[in-house]
Amino acid sequence: MAITDLPSQNLANKDWHVRAAAVRTTSDETLLVDVATGDSSACVRSRAASKLTSQSILSSIARNDKDGGVRAIAAAKLTGQGVLFGIATSDADWRGRLAAVKNITDETVLAEIAAQDRNDSVRKAAAGILTGQFVLAGIARRDRDGSVRAVSAARVTEQDILAKIARSDTDSRVRLAAVRKLTHEDLLAELAFQDMDCQVRLCAVTKLTDPIHLAAIAMTDKSFQVSEAAVARLTDQHVLSRIARCADSWQVRAAAAARVTDQPVLSEIATKDAHWHVREVAAETVTGDRTLAQIARFDDDHRVRLVAARKLTDQTVLAQVARSDVDQQVRLAATAALTEPTALVDIAASDKYWRIRHVAVAKIADPALLAKIGEKDRDCRVRDAAKRRARALKSEDGSALGGFAK
Numbered sequence: 001m002a003i004t005d006l007p008s009q010n011l012a013n014k015d016w017h018v019r020a021a022a023v024r025t026t027s028d029e030t031l032l033v034d035v036a037t038g039d040s041s042a043c044v045r046s047r048a049a050s051k052l053t054s055q056s057i058l059s060s061i062a063r064n065d066k067d068g069g070v071r072a073i074a075a076a077k078l079t080g081q082g083v084l085f086g087i088a089t090s091d092a093d094w095r096g097r098l099a100a101v102k103n104i105t106d107e108t109v110l111a112e113i114a115a116q117d118r119n120d121s122v123r124k125a126a127a128g129i130l131t132g133q134f135v136l137a138g139i140a141r142r143d144r145d146g147s148v149r150a151v152s153a154a155r156v157t158e159q160d161i162l163a164k165i166a167r168s169d170t171d172s173r174v175r176l177a178a179v180r181k182l183t184h185e186d187l188l189a190e191l192a193f194q195d196m197d198c199q200v201r202l203c204a205v206t207k208l209t210d211p212i213h214l215a216a217i218a219m220t221d222k223s224f225q226v227s228e229a230a231v232a233r234l235t236d237q238h239v240l241s242r243i244a245r246c247a248d249s250w251q252v253r254a255a256a257a258a259r260v261t262d263q264p265v266l267s268e269i270a271t272k273d274a275h276w277h278v279r280e281v282a283a284e285t286v287t288g289d290r291t292l293a294q295i296a297r298f299d300d301d302h303r304v305r306l307v308a309a310r311k312l313t314d315q316t317v318l319a320q321v322a323r324s325d326v327d328q329q330v331r332l333a334a335t336a337a338l339t340e341p342t343a344l345v346d347i348a349a350s351d352k353y354w355r356i357r358h359v360a361v362a363k364i365a366d367p368a369l370l371a372k373i374g375e376k377d378r379d380c381r382v383r384d385a386a387k388r389r390a391r392a393l394k395s396e397d398g399s400a401l402g403g404f405a406k
Contacts, residue, residue, distance in 0.1 A: 016041035016043060020041070033054070045065065049073045055080060058078055059074075059080065068092070071095075071096040073099070079103060081106055088109070089112075101126050102125055104129070107132055110130050111126075115135075115139065130155065141169075146171030150174045153165050153177040153178045154177040154180065156178070162182050163182065166182060172195075176199055179191055179204050192205045192217055198223040198226055201226045205230050206233070218230035219247055219252075227249060227251075227252040231255040240256045241262060244269055267286055267291040270295055270304075271295060279301070280304045283307040284307055286308075287311075292317075293317040296325075305325065309321055309334045310333045318338045318340070319334075319343035321334040322335045323343065323346065328352075335359045336359055341364070345366065348361050357382045361385045
């Protein structure tokens with residue numbers, strides 16, 4: 001049946017876009033065969049071929065269509081191993097060979113294609129299906145393309161072969177694939193220390209368990225990401241404390257400080273480290289009010305002081321910080337934790353930042369002062385807060401009196 005004889009006018013339309021849209025809604029196998037084998041547009045033929053089920057028709061299209069993309073669509077639906085082998089080894093277009101390879105199950109055929117096909121993607125697809133260790137090892141060590149070697153290395157299980165690949169391949173992707181399969185501690189340590197690529201070293205580190213190796217890597221690796229990964233695998237507090245104090249990289253010191261639990265060590269780091277973030281991390285875990293007070297009053301970075309102010313309970317120190325810190329966020333945090341009435345009154349009356357006065361007002365219990373603030377504060381939000389607080393106190397007093405009368 002010719003295209004022009006089809007009952008659907010859309011399938012005979014001169015515009016290939018219309019014909020392609022019509023194919024999408026057509027399920028008649030006869031019509032689809034006619035379109036897939038006779039339409040002038042490769043796009044329309046591809047769409048029709050993708051809906052076919054007849055292996056003989058698909059085989060004919062996969063071998064004979066003039067467009068490589070159409071042949072690939074048909075080949076992807078084939079199951080016959082003989083036909084697939086023919087396409088995989090003879091199609092001039094790599095897309096057709098690739099589609100055929102993905103459906104081949106014969107190891108011998110796959111090994112031949114993985115070793116000989118001129119296209120990297122086709123060889124890689126074949127290698128990704130292979131299971132034979134001897135063949136995979138050969139491809140992983142000798143293929144000219146790094147991505148093909150990497151896929152092959154990822155399927156190798158023999159540790160000696162993986163060790164050779166991890167030590168000697170010039171492509172970091174291949175070495176990384178090998179390292180992911182390695183299990184020998186000493187070899188992993190060797191690669192973690194010596195490989196030139198940080199991603200390879202990082203992978204090796206995440207598989208190490210020896211704390212001596214991990215500690216040395218944490219202190220010496222030139223990539224802070226690798227060092228941090230080593231720190232994350234350490235549990236010995238003595239080792240972590242040494243790294244937190246002595247590592248050259250502040251990122252590494254911070255990572256170690258986050259895992260330290262010894263309070264004297266944390267106090268030392270929180271008050272003496274040269275980098276504000278390391279001090280901040282340590283301050284997050286410090287529990288002693290004495291150290292927190294020192295940090296909140298004297299640290300030269302407002303972010304570190306803020307951490308300490310949020311954790312302080314000493315009312316005298318909180319009052320000092322709330323009154324005098326140059327950073328409004330630090331004063332706000334201290335005011336939020338403050339309960340000392342005199343300091344709250346002073347802050348409510350004098351702080352330059354309305355939010356801090358607002359927080360202080362909410363804690364004042366003096367009706368006369370609240371009335372004064374409600375009339376005279378320069379910010380309407382603070383005045384409103386003072387009035388609400390006064391009404392709340394009056395309501396509480398009324399409830400208490402009512403309860404007493406009963």
